[in-house]
Amino acid sequence: MSRSSSSYSIGVDLGGTQIKAGLVLSTGEVVDSLSKPSQANDGASIVSGNIASVIHQLIRTNSHLLLEDLVGIGIGTPGLIIPDRGIVHFSPNFDGWHDIPLVDLVRQKLDAQLTHLPIHIENDGNAMAYGELRQGAGVGMKDVICLTLGTGVGGGIILDGQIFHGSRYVGAELGHTTIFGDGRLCGCGNYGCLEAYVGRDQIVERTRAKIIKSASCSPILEAQMDSLTPKIIAEAAAKGDELAIEIFTETARYIGIALTSFAHILNPQMAIIGGGVSSAGEKLLFEPIRAEVRKRAMDTNAESLQIVSAKLGNQAGLVGAAMLAQQNQPS
């Protein structure tokens, strides 16, 4: 896979509100990026037109790059994606989408000079994991899991350098691994999923419940009781607020319980943790996660597993999608 350093691809991160797209060199460098509303409720034709439009705009404003060096387009988006068929089977963000042939639709909207390009589509959690593997925290690794701590808890699994999909493309739902079989009802219908404890709203809810129940007071958090976010809680913890520290200690423990299962089932080399909540950082989050896994997991499984912070931030999906388009290109 040695390639001309001038070759590049376009990565698209298609969300329910925004389309983010970037022009990404084979070195992983994001040369330029821009975003545009996705107009999720206006149908697949409009959405794919918007995708084509950002692609055209990126190419126009970067005319110093040769079109012949553009090797392909990658699209990452939430939902049940069937990459081999270029289809969005189901999406939580696009109401009524069912078996939408997004790759074909986008191709139809592209300028004639671009229609020959391969277009890859992938689930966004998988794209993020692939981005981190190729250009982020996982460079040099082959077997990696990726957790994204946001509104929900996203996941991706890389085995032997390739995205793992499962038999019907719904594997790697790592946020829906059970950590307490009799635990909280999760949005997915299961009980005690990791997401039911460490999703953004669940962290806030746990904090509120603790403030109400707690004998100790937490003036910083109480003052912001109605506008709490994981970020505010992390900042309070950094200032020494005991209740906030306790929330992150628990959060780390929950993640450590899930990582132990992943270590025993998948025995990956690395767990990459990203998403907004992960910015709580080493001391509040990563160190106690590692301690929990060391306490719980069998020795070889624990020793195999590096637990690290994601590196690409909210560009992981875009970079991953772009890298998919550069995979297996002739050098």
Add this chain to the structure above:
Amino acid sequence: MSRSSSSYSIGVDLGGTQIKAGLVLSTGEVVDSLSKPSQANDGASIVSGNIASVIHQLIRTNSHLLLEDLVGIGIGTPGLIIPDRGIVHFSPNFDGWHDIPLVDLVRQKLDAQLTHLPIHIENDGNAMAYGELRQGAGVGMKDVICLTLGTGVGGGIILDGQIFHGSRYVGAELGHTTIFGDGRLCGCGNYGCLEAYVGRDQIVERTRAKIIKSASCSPILEAQMDSLTPKIIAEAAAKGDELAIEIFTETARYIGIALTSFAHILNPQMAIIGGGVSSAGEKLLFEPIRAEVRKRAMDTNAESLQIVSAKLGNQAGLVGAAMLAQQNQPS
């Protein structure tokens, strides 16, 4: 992989007390099998001599089969096995074994006419899963997990038709998936593993605890309080003993919780459940397991997953090891 139906291999199931070996046709038929004490405490040279000895004996007593049709030897054994290097890195059944080059040792003990044969070595849980895939409940499947409910809870994962090992050969420890993060201490050091609830001794222990605590009486089980086994409990349940039924309802629920995590993480086509405890059967075990997974797992993940009984019984490991030796043979 179309092969001469006359070709065959030898599968060896190396345990702490017994070596079982069988002569297995490419159709999966076990033509002949025999066993011999393994002499686990007498060192790797004696053990490998015993393995060679059963192989020689099998060949001698089946002289109607042509030696030129024998394509290889497979060995399945518990522990951390490194198949590519032919090594037992660690074994729970062979004290002091560390990085034992078992494949080479066995080869050295073989008759000259056999030393050219490929010898494969594999973890026994993986070998069982592969046996069920190739000749048992999983025929025609590509993505399968296998649970063996015995003294411990063994596991194997097949992805895309191949055994999944993990980065350091300690993946597929499915019995050590957490189902209750604050649950019972498991032998592995983790808390709330599946095995800590449905291992043979744990089922017995749960039953005893329930008899002691229970207001309702269970004359069948109380009479055998000191000699309880999962089999006795299953028989009592089949006769309508309510406490015994409750034990299996719980056992099925625990397994269903773990299978839901596997469905979400791995999205396999099939979960094959074998081992002594699984003989409790459809009504007591499999139906409630399926109900639990339907209740918990996300729709596509649940729909993807057939949950079935293993077919090869205690020959799964032997057949799987033999089939490994027939994998990728020229036709």
